[in-house]
Amino acid sequence: MLQLLLNALALGASYALLALGFVLILNATSAVNFAHGDVVMLGGYTAIALHALLQWPGAFLLPLVLAVMALLGLVFSLGAYFPLKDRPPVSVFISTIALGIVFQNATNAIAGAEPRKGPALFGEGQVNFGNVAIGEQAMAIIGAAALLIAGQHLLFRYTGLGRRLRATAQDRQMAEAVGISVNRMIGLTFAIGAGLAGAAGLMLANTFFASPTDGSNYILKAYIAVTIGGWGNLYGAVCGAMFIALFEVLYPSLPILVPLLKSTTPWLFSQTMSSILLYVGLLAIMFFRPQGLFGEAIQKRV
Amino acid sequence: MSPSHCLRRVGTGLCVALLSSSALSQAEIGLPVLVPVTGFLSLEGTSQRNGALLAIRNAPNSIKISAPVTDTGASPEGASTALERALARGKVTAVVASMLGPQMLAMMPIALENKVPLATVSGTADLTERKNPYVFRFFPGDATAKAAHVRYVVEDMQKKRIALVYQTTAYGQGGRAQIVEQLKKAGLAPVMEEALEVQVKDMSAVIGKVQQSNPDVVMLHLHGGPSALFLKQAAASRITVPIITGSALGQPSTAALLEPAELKNVCAETNAAPIASGNGPEMEEFTQKFRAEFKTEPDGFAVGQYDAVGMILDAVQKGATTPEAVTRYLSSGSYQGLAMKYKSDGKGNMAHSAIIICYDGNSRVPKIAKRYN
Numbered sequence: 056m057l058q059l060l061l062n063a064l065a066l067g068a069s070y071a072l073l074a075l076g077f078v079l080i081l082n083a084t085s086a087v088n089f090a091h092g093d094v095v096m097l098g099g100y101t102a103i104a105l106h107a108l109l110q111w112p113g114a115f116l117l118p119l120v121l122a123v124m125a126l127l128g129l130v131f132s133l134g135a136y137f138p139l140k141d142r143p144p145v146s147v148f149i150s151t152i153a154l155g156i157v158f159q160n161a162t163n164a165i166a167g168a169e170p171r172k173g174p175a176l177f178g179e180g181q182v183n184f185g186n187v188a189i190g191e192q193a194m195a196i197i198g199a200a201a202l203l204i205a206g207q208h209l210l211f212r213y214t215g216l217g218r219r220l221r222a223t224a225q226d227r228q229m230a231e232a233v234g235i236s237v238n239r240m241i242g243l244t245f246a247i248g249a250g251l252a253g254a255a256g257l258m259l260a261n262t263f264f265a266s267p268t269d270g271s272n273y274i275l276k277a278y279i280a281v282t283i284g285g286w287g288n289l290y291g292a293v294c295g296a297m298f299i300a301l302f303e304v305l306y307p308s309l310p311i312l313v314p315l316l317k318s319t320t321p322w323l324f325s326q327t328m329s330s331i332l333l334y335v336g337l338l339a340i341m342f343f344r345p346q347g348l349f350g351e352a353i354q355k356r357v
Numbered sequence: 358m359s360p361s362h363c364l365r366r367v368g369t370g371l372c373v374a375l376l377s378s379s380a381l382s383q384a385e386i387g388l389p390v391l392v393p394v395t396g397f398l399s400l401e402g403t404s405q406r407n408g409a410l411l412a413i414r415n416a417p418n419s420i421k422i423s424a425p426v427t428d429t430g431a432s433p434e435g436a437s438t439a440l441e442r443a444l445a446r447g448k449v450t451a452v453v454a455s456m457l458g459p460q461m462l463a464m465m466p467i468a469l470e471n472k473v474p475l476a477t478v479s480g481t482a483d484l485t486e487r488k489n490p491y492v493f494r495f496f497p498g499d500a501t502a503k504a505a506h507v508r509y510v511v512e513d514m515q516k517k518r519i520a521l522v523y524q525t526t527a528y529g530q531g532g533r534a535q536i537v538e539q540l541k542k543a544g545l546a547p548v549m550e551e552a553l554e555v556q557v558k559d560m561s562a563v564i565g566k567v568q569q570s571n572p573d574v575v576m577l578h579l580h581g582g583p584s585a586l587f588l589k590q591a592a593a594s595r596i597t598v599p600i601i602t603g604s605a606l607g608q609p610s611t612a613a614l615l616e617p618a619e620l621k622n623v624c625a626e627t628n629a630a631p632i633a634s635g636n637g638p639e640m641e642e643f644t645q646k647f648r649a650e651f652k653t654e655p656d657g658f659a660v661g662q663y664d665a666v667g668m669i670l671d672a673v674q675k676g677a678t679t680p681e682a683v684t685r686y687l688s689s690g691s692y693q694g695l696a697m698k699y700k701s702d703g704k705g706n707m708a709h710s711a712i713i714i715c716y717d718g719n720s721r722v723p724k725i726a727k728r729y730n
Binding site for chain 1: 525552556593
């Protein structure tokens with residue numbers, strides 16, 4: 056049980072970083088960044104490339120990956136957002152889809168199609184607690200993600216920069232009226248979002264490998280997490296991500312956890328049924344609580 | 358006319374005659390390579406492309422080959438459009454066709470209409486059950502591969518409590534049906550079965566269920582990435598029973614994702630394992646050439662497609678330069694390739710052998726443990 060829970064939490068922590076970056080950009084620009092999953096994938100490949108170059112463990116590479124990906128986020132905003140920001144919103148998300156495909160195919164061309172394994176944060180061994188073996192990487196992911204999420208919270212909550220970023224996300228016109236450089240804040244948000252996505256990529260690339268086509272799966276997780284948590288709500292996105300991971304791991308494990316369920320029909324607790332129920336649940340939330348479980352964003356989404 | 362002038366004219370005449378005869382004897386064929394180089398099957402598709410290209414680059418000088426490569430992506434429309442464009446562009450003698458089953462299904466009616474043979478390494482069982490005389494599969498179909506998979510588990514390992522984990526895709530379901538059928542013939546049924554979507558990353562739940570069912574062997578029929586994920590997480594969960602996987606693990610890039618210790622007690626079924634110990638000199642030469650050309654390790658798909666192109670070129674060398682003649686040759690002839698001897702069973706299944714490779718837990722280089730013909 057402890058092992059399953061820890062695996063689910065580690066998965067959820069990575070999803071949370073990914074969802075957090077996604078919702079930061081969503082709030083700042085009112086546009087969905089469909090390339091966000093591909094940015095996660097690029098984070099994984101950046102970690103792999105840096106590891107090949109420096110031979111450092113993942114934990115030491117993390118600040119480098121954050122920096123490289125933040126720079127990429129900035130460049131991404133210059134290519135996919137700023138030139139189109141005054142056009143209809145559809146232009147921005149089409150441009151993000153296009154850049155996502157560019158990232159995917161460029162990675163395929165440069166690094167090859169085969170999956171790659173990223174560096175572990177500290178090690179890949181197991182720590183034994185009695186009969187239970189806990190993976191070092193799973194524990195490290197939870198710790199690193201918690202630090203990054205806490206750092207993001209402190210930045211947004213208690214610093215002047217954070218207040219300006221929040222003001223931009225809440226009302227761009229008003230922020231501009233009070234003298235905030237909105238474009239600079241939006242660029243910075245892209246940098247933070249891409250940095251967090253890159254960190255998620257580093258963590259996922261060791262446990263689950265990295266391949267050029269991973270992005271589409273990750274963007275789907277971010278989208279569901281944000282819908283469950285509340286469209287535009289930062290902490291809702293984190294909770295939504297945790298919920299998805301816990302559900303994905305624990306629901307199919309119920310016959311193992313609850314002996315009474317062992318004799319039920321196997322398909323009822325299969326991975327396939329788990330996916331079906333997750334998406335049915337998502338539909339139910341959209342029908343009965345469209346603002347998500349944790350409220351509604353202030354800005355109107357177009 | 359001076360004697361030297363005369364000699365020059367005679368020499369020129371001889372050269373022209375020689376060049377003309379050479380040009381006349383050089384067969385020209387169109388062999389478009391339509392494979393998925395991007396998308397979720399890009400790894401296998403790239404291998405397939407490389408195998409075909411190596412055979413084309415090593416073709417006899419007497420054959421002039423036009424072999425444009427087109428990426429079919431991952432959609433059936435991508436494949437059918439690629440084939441239609443190739444046919445519209447000009448002479449097509451045969452086609453190196455996608456290994457992705459749904460793409461093959463989209464290309465097959467076009468091939469039938471245009472009477473052009475498709476040479477593929479797709480394992481999807483249904484392809485050769487549709488009575489299309491233009492489909493030729495140079496990779497053991499599920500019926501052959503899964504028979505070997507089950508025979509190794511049941512006859513050689515003498516296992517009876519089998520846990521089966523497969524993919525929800527057409528590939529996974531087709532393979533699962535064959536495994537269950539073969540087990541039934543042996544009077545067995547899996548003690549546990551679970552299907553996994555390709556996107557599933559955390560396999561704790563299914564591994565827990567495998568452990569709960571107390572099997573004496575685990576059979577996998579998963580794609581490359583999921584196979585590696587399962588093996589990595591199974592090793593972390595201390596599953597000690599043998600795990601016998603499908604052909605995905607035969608790809609060196611899949612094994613490269615795992616530590617040698619994670620491969621302990623692991624075997625796989627495949628058509629060929631070029632990097633395995635125990636291969637003959639021809640396979641070793643192929644492996645060296647492949648590494649030099651593409652800077653990567655070859656796998657069974659590359660060998661299968663290399664042999665497929667080899668058989669087409671053999672047909673051309675024997676005078677079959679039209680699509681109809683190549684089709685006739687593939688339907689009725691036989692060819693000794695690198696991996697095995699190929700001959701159609703009347704449905705287009707050319708490969709009837711499979712091998713089992715096993716890892717010793719100390720390296721990622723497998724050994725050939727068993728060969729089934």
